[in-house]
Amino acid sequence: MAAKKRFIAGAICPRCAAMDRIRAWEQNGIRYRDCVSCDFFEQTAIEEEAAAELETRVNREREEQQRNDVQTVRILDPGSR
Template identity: 85%
Template sequence: MAVQKRFIAGAVCPRCGEMDRIRAWEQHGVRYRDCVSCDFFEQAAIEDDTAAELETRVNREREEQQRNAIQTVRILDPGSR
């Protein structure tokens, strides 16, 4: 039976930096990821949740929003003690 390899939308390859080139699949209790543009290859046991999250457009935008978040400043009246 052939293994179904699926592309991860928005994923950025940690080696070459190309977006939408990472494929992922599972076989025999192991997760695999590779890049179709370069020689990046990664495997991890399915029980292992310590695998780093791949950078995507979604989590990159979330970090930028947190960095650029507007914080309100409350001005205190010095005479209202």
């Protein structure tokens, strides 16, 4: 039986930078992913340790928000009461 290929929502292709074009599947202890827009293909052995998180628009926006969080500082004059 062939492994079911699933699209990874929000994933960005490392070769062509197309979003939502990466498919992933596992077969015989190997994890595969490919891009339907270009010829990107990758295979890695499945390890017991946690794999690196794929870059998605969700975690990329979260990192950008953390870098761009600007807080306004208001200086109070104690004599203006």
